[in-house]
Each structure stands twice: as structure tokens, then as C-alpha cells.
Amino acid sequence: MSDQHTTAPATDGPMVLAEGVRKRFGLVEVLKGITLEVGRGEVVCLLGPSGSGKSTFLRCINHLERINGGRLAVDGQLVGYREQGGKLHELREKEVVRRRAEIGMVFQRFNLFPHRTALENIAEAPVLVRGLPRREASTRAQALLDRVGLGDRGDAYPAQLSGGQQQRVAIARALAMEPKLMLFDEPTSALDPELVGDVLDVMRDLARDGMTMVVVTHEIGFAREVADTVVFMDDGVVVESGPPAAVLDAPQHERTKAFLSKVL
């Protein structure tokens, strides 16, 4: 994927670098110092009980939430700030938006635009944000629909699609911006069990094509098969991380063991 909009030239460093990231909502500290690294082309699955801060951390990566402490960088650039003379300067909306456009995000509840057809959902942002001609955007959107196996449903409104189909359209919508990093926030949690497979297939293909992915999921099977690294979070901290075989089959910590014994 060539992308003339990428601001910084690709470096060798990690795609995501978090050092002691903290996030508070009011008095409640949800993230209590998250440190982790996501390499280029790596697939990282975040596991953990609900309320452990997985989704919040994911939302911090594309600046939907603002961090209160620590450092968080994507592709070598700080998220939401610019460092100048040893001081942090908040980024203007224009810059925040430009960096966000390079990060795709898929939500638990799809969040497709209900007043737009599947095709329009995909073509909207490339036209509006990247200034692509509408015809070209539509052609590309059609290709993406084909890729997620919904080539014939372009004219359908989200309400006319099943949950699994909606989520695949949502993935195509995120891919339309040619992101260098994809974030998945429990992409299959709102789906009927028989629809989960189609969505996971699309994600598996994506991983195979070398996309860098951070996936918050409860699908242990998917994590075992696709993830390069599994990160187990609890109560706002990373409890342990490592290759799936290590974390899932031979967990070191009691909390990880307790969690896995419930979900496996």
C-alpha cells in the first residue's frame, strides 16, 4: 500500500510505543502505567477482564481519549502532542485529525453511518478527508467490499445488513483510509456466534497481508492463532505479555490463570 499522505518516513522503530501511560476519568485511574511495544506488521491481542482498561488504552492510541501521564507514540510521533525545546505542545485539530486518519479503528458496535449505504460509508472519509474524487473513491470502496466478501451489498443501508456484514463493512471503511495501523475494539463481541467466523476471517487475511493490528478481544482461539504477542491486562496494568503459547498455555501470574480458567 503506497500512501503519499504518511507524514513521517517509515522508521525502524516500533509502530506503537507506550511508556507508563496513565489515564484518569475524574478520580478513577483507569490506566496505571501501561508500557508496551507493537512492532511493524505485528498483531497484538489485548486480553483481560472487562474494566481492565483495554478499550481505554486502544482509544488513547488514536487520541479519542487524552492521556494524563507517560508517553505514547505512534510511528515515532507523540500522540496528541509535539515536543519542542523539552516542552510538550498540544496539537491543533488539523494535525490530530491528520494523524488519526492514518490509524483505522473498528468498534464493538460497528458505528456505521445509518443514513449512508455500505458503499457510501466506505467512500465518505476518503472524499471528505483526503479529497479523493468521488468516482475514484467509489471504485476503491467497491474493491474493498469485494475484499470483505460483500461485493454485492454496496447499495444496502446498514439496517439491512446482519451484524457480521456490518462489521465487515466497518473494517472496509477503516481500510479505505489506507491506515498503517488498525485498532479493533472487541470487534466480535456484539455478534451472534455464527457470524463471528466471517469477521475473524477478514481480520486473519489482514494480518497475513502484514497489517499492524492491535486487537482487544475475548476470542482466545483467534488470539492463539493470529497474534504474535498476547498482552494480558488487569486493573489498569499489563500483568504479563508474550507469545500466545507462553501467555495462554503457561501463564505465570495468578490473575492470568484465574482469567483464562474462566474463559477457556
Place this chain on the structure above:
Amino acid sequence: MSSDVPAVVEGDATEIKAVPVRRPGRWLAAAVVAVLVANAVWSLATNDRLQWGIVGDFLFDGRIIDGLVKTLELTVIAMVVGVVLGVLLAVMRLSSNPLVAGASAFYIWLFRGTPLLVQILAWNFIASIYPRITLGVPFGGPEIVGGDANALITTFVAASLALALNEGAYMAEIVRAGILSVDEGQSEAAQALGMTRAQTMRRIVLPQAMRVIVPPTGNETIAMLKTTSLVSVIALPELLYAAQLIYSVNYKQIPLLIVVMIWYLLFTTILSIGQYYIERRFGRGHARELPLTPWQRLRRSLTIQRGRPALPLAQRNTGGGFGA
């Protein structure tokens, strides 16, 4: 009304033919209503004091038609300005800047909190407190343009201002409710795709808010058409005042008020039909199938009665245009 439609049976399955339950109560109620309606029509039609002939004479009278045009002009101006102002005030009220949000809240408080009739009178007498209206440097600095208030604020301008500024306050609340009705996930998804807040509002939030905004706005428009009659108090010859001017000379009050009512009813009916189609358009993508237009419903019931299965609805309604 889709429950009236018998299920379309495919293959060799036979359709159930059952004797329907008798409902004598329905027939009785229908008979009572029919008698009452017939009696009302009869009494109106045969009451000579209603002077239907005079109603006919004045229905298309030049002064009445001029008044009607003024009424429609005021309605359009008040609603267009009111909607634009309403969107502006609603976005201001949702701003995180407390001064901007406060200014909007104050405006709404002031214009909703005082009677429209009083506002109309006040705008009409504005010249008594601001004899000159100017645009220039604040706090009495040099003026760029300006003019005599009595010349600038004619009764028509006063009436338009009063109606539009008052409507803006009500529309602001309607638009705000619409914006708040859109799921937060929609803004998040738009922002995650790299849209700015302005783009998100314009392309994603407002179009969806329209579904909630349009029905009450239709009501407001219909109400406004009738509310314009209030400006008769500042002697603006809209529909009602035009009729009053005529009956103050010929004393045919009731026939002329009937003329006025006929015109109001005609235009509220037209607006209601327009509202139906506009609501249908903004409902697009929300329901799996759009409701049928009255015209489609008629065609559908005709086809079914002839024994042919109707087309699947989805096939007719793709594209979500303006009806049949």
C-alpha cells in the same frame, strides 16, 4: 396498515379462508358518527346566516389574496431565519466555551420567556428607543452604515423580526434535541476516520439529527402559518387583517372569517402533505423498509384485490426518493 394485507403465499400452500369475527359494536359506532357528521354538515349548509354566497364572493378577492401572499411571505421568512438561527444557537449551546453556551441560553430564555404578541408590539415601537439604527464601531464609535429606524423597520420588517427571532429560540431547542439524539459512537467513528469536528457535525451528525428535527419543525411551520395572524395587531394587512379591514366596512364578519379559515386550512393541509414526504426521506436507512406513500398504498391494495401478489416492498423503495 400493513396488517390489513394478507400474507402472500408461495408454492402450493393453501390460504386460510375463515369466517371473520362479527363486530356489531363497530357498525353501531360508525352509524352514530355518520349521523352526527351528516347533521353537522346539514346545519352548516342550510344556515342562511352563514351567507355562503358572500364567502364565495370574497374567497378570491384581491385584498384577501394580497393578505394571503403576505401571510405566506412572513411564514417563509420566519421559518428560514428561524431554522438557521436555531441551528446556530443549538451548536452554540452545545459549545464547551461557557460564554458562548451562556449567550445562547440567555437568548432562548429571553425569547421563549416573553409572549410573542408583546415581542411583535415591541419591535413595532423599536424606533422609540433606537431612533437611528447603525452599524459601526462598538460603544458609540464612528458608524459605517445607518439609517432612521422608522424608515428601516417597517411593519413588515418588525413583524418578520419578531416572528423569526422568536422562532429561532424554539428551533434551537428542537435542533439541540436532534443533535443529542445521535449516538456518540457516530461522532467517534467519524473522528476515528480523520474527520474534523465541523465535518463530523455537517456530514454525519446533522443529517441523522434531521430525523428527529424534521417532524417538530413541520409542526412549527404549520403553527407559524397561523401565528402570523398575530401581526394583525400592528396593522400589517396579512390574511386576517385584510379580512378585518373588509368586514369593518361591510359587517360580514362570519363569512370573511370563514374565508380566512378556508385559506389557512388549505395551506396547513399542503404543508402536512409536504411534511409527510420530507419525513419519509429523512427516515432513509433507519427503518429496513420505508413506509408506503398513500399513492403506493392505494396501488398496492388495488393489485392485491385483483389477486396478484404485490411486488416486494424493498424492490420499490430502493433509492428512497420522494415517493411514487
